[in-house]
Amino acid sequence: MSLAYDAILARDGAARLRRAAIAAAVAAVVITAMAATGLLDPARFADAWPAVVQLSREMFPPDFGRFPGWLRPLADTLAMSIAGTAIAVGLSLPLALAAAGNTTPNRAVYHVARLVLNLLRSIPELIMGIILVAMVGFGALPGVLALGLHSVGMVGKFFAESIEHVDPKPVEAARAAGATTPQVVWHAVVAQVMPQLADTTIYRWEYNFRASTVLGAVGAGGIGFELIAALRVLDYAQVSAILICMLACVTLVDGLGAALRRGLK
């Protein structure tokens, strides 16, 4: 009996060793990447210290003198994040159903949908913003389109992932009751993943609010435009004031998102 135990423990030990070897390889890659990007070079951080002190001093105290002029851009940014998320959800749901192995009509559609999702995800929203500004002009519109299209890449992938992980049992029950394929998809698949879809959507809305501030930098409207303007004239007291406003809004949006998520469970 003791021999059998030892044999099993030896096999278990070998499996453990394999896992440790993989972990060591991953650690080596991570350390190499950190070294290549200068993270392990203390001299760089030592040199940067005076500039950190200088900038911090210029950022304090924050200058809220132009605050009333920021309200409209903040509202624009909020509107961009909501409208952009709506576009993302509208396009993501059909794409996700096509890109989920269990609901796709056929392999060709599956691969095309996956390709579209990858393509949209791989173009950064900033680049998409620059291209769209060139196409439709300055303002919030190119910002909304950039947010929406880029979001589809990630939201659609997450939706598809959720759809692929549905419990097959209720789906079988709906099919057994004589439901048509669209009925099965809507009433058995989508009904199950609704909370996850809502979760992803709200998470993405929070993200889009933050991302839309960056889009202002390329002329796509909102509070980001004000931020870049202040940075250009090196008015760091105003920069820190705008950042505080953005922090307040992000906190508000996150809190709202969390409350919505609780309601949807």
Added chain:
Amino acid sequence: MLRLDQATVTYPNGLTALQPTSLAFRPGEFTVLLGASGAGKSTLLRCLNGLVTPTAGDVIADGVGSIVHDRRALRRHRRRTGMVFQQHHLIGRLTALDNVLTGRLAAHGFVRSLFPLPRADRRLALAALDRVGLLDRALDRADRLSGGQQQRVGIARAMAQEPEIVLADEPVASLDPGSAERVLSDLHRICREDGIAAIVSLHQVELARRFADRVIALAHGRVVHDGRPGEVGPRVLDVIYDRPPLPLVDAAE
């Protein structure tokens, strides 16, 4: 070795799951709790290792004292008390062996438990799997095992603690009759061999009659019967399951 002293559990929504109850459990005794769903079996079991805290009364374990008022006493009591759950509570992606080793965690500190446990612990875990007949499946993922096998891994995990008491909350409720029989007889045999006290909640009256030394029946949060399994007759069952007595007069007409 473990007793309830006027223990009462009232949930925040006002429901009293356990009316003031006093019971004493003896070493090595195989006790079965019978009762309908919602009768208070789970609440009583969970009181016995502090997963539920009585809102009034006390739970006292021999040698450690009140587990309600003293957190150190509770930890010491839990270390020597194995628990078997209805849904077996295993981690599906880990091997059966690794799941059983969870039972050895309380014997080590947190930092030590980040590294592979000592060979002695792993041999102990394998011996526990061996006793439930699963030695050959020790390195299989837990989610690859059948329901009955998973529950036997759950028993092995409890036994790896080298407990003095085992609490089992409807351990066979989600199993087919054959697996249920096998799981329960494994549990019964091991407890008998090692002199472990077992407190097991069940739905099946026949299994209770076969394995129990003592049957405690609950209805609406109250003990309605406490005695030997042979004494559980139709009258007790009617009380437990809220069935009206047979209308004999009507039948005679």
